[in-house]
Amino acid sequence: MILIADSGSTKTDWRVINANQEYEQVNTTGINPQYLETEKIYAIFETELLPQLKEKNISTIYYYGAGCSSPERNKRVEDALRRAFPGSVIFVDHDLLAAARAICGHQPGIACILGTGSNSCLYDGKNIVDNVPSLGFLMGDEGSGAYLGKLLIKAYLYRELPDELATSLKNKYSLTKDGILDTVYGSDIPSQYLATFAKFVYEKRKNPVIKEMIYENFEEFFERHVSKYEGFGELPVNFVGSIAFHFADTLKLVAKKYGAHIGTIISSPSEGLIKYHQELLNMQDAQA
Structure with a gap:
């Protein structure tokens, strides 16, 4: 076995x-x-x-x-x-x-992970031949659940969310500024904490402010990662991960803006x- x-x-x-x-x-x-x-x-x-x-x-x-x-x-x-x-x-x-291996099989393509974190590569059907580096939670992770959570929490703490959204978020998670900062800066895995807020984003995805936040998250990923690969406009861009899967409609809109062709989107x-x-x-x- x-x-x-x-x-x-x-x-x-x-x-x-x-x-x-x-x-x-x-x-x-x-x-x-x-x-x-x-x-x-x-x-x-x-x-x-x-x-x-x-x-x-x-x-x-x-x-x-x-x-x-x-x-x-x-x-x-x-x-x-x-x-x-x-x-x-x-x-x-x-x-x-x-x-x-899971989403490209034996065919060339661009493989992307959009889950708690994010990453991408150019795959020739056998091996990874190029990788725009993933800089991790502090400097990167664009497109990920953690990045989406970061956008939401920053907007909340900076008082940029509409009152209804801010109140709903605060009540759902019993948020305080000190509690957020202590968890983000004191946790072994702060990205995991911030990614938990992606569920709230999904529930409120039809709100114009949240909708723009989701779009910005994926736009950052395409701008900083996908668009850097040679031939990205011709090769299929394949995605795996819960964020790609659950926000696929917005992901496709961003891909269209960049002239990219999305192939497979799977959760796992x-x-x-x-x-x-x-x-x-x-x-x-x-x-x-």
Whole structure:
């Protein structure tokens, strides 16, 4: 059996699969080695993952995760996995590769992640060949749930929201200025906190002020990321992530402004990854 992890900052989807087209799904808290050290990552495995995988003989683990963008960060995850699964072969890579494999398959295209965070790449059908860097929560994450939450909370604190919206937001989340700032600047994963406000944005998406905020969020992403790739007007631009999926109508409007062609928009790359790795497993079995 192999174990596939599709991990974001908010949640991690795990799939146990075999060559017989069967799989089992479990879920845990999100993991991002940009913010979490090995011990904290292992604690999630120990308390949330391992109890759900009793008596499962895991031979190989493919872990695709947000924040897995350098050897040092990848090692944090790998060390935690080796401690949790000492007998397994382990591969740790960026969630961007998972996105490309899931939504582009074997065809060239631009693969984009719009979830809690954001990222993008140019994919040639086999490998990632270009990547406008994702600068993370403090300097980037345009298009993401965290960025959308940041736009909303800034507008709230700067008194730029209509009274009705501001009151609704304050009452729904019991907001105070000190509480917001303490959480944003004191949390291990501030992006996860800000991304929770995307639900409010979705509920109020027909409000003109909120509608403009959603548009601005995606416009920033196309301007700073998608438009920088060679051939972006000819290649399909594919998206994975809850923000892309739930705000697809606005995303398509922004793409049209930039002359881009949207291909696939899906909420999660899991099904595409399952297909990819089952095919890989079948090939390995055939060669054995």
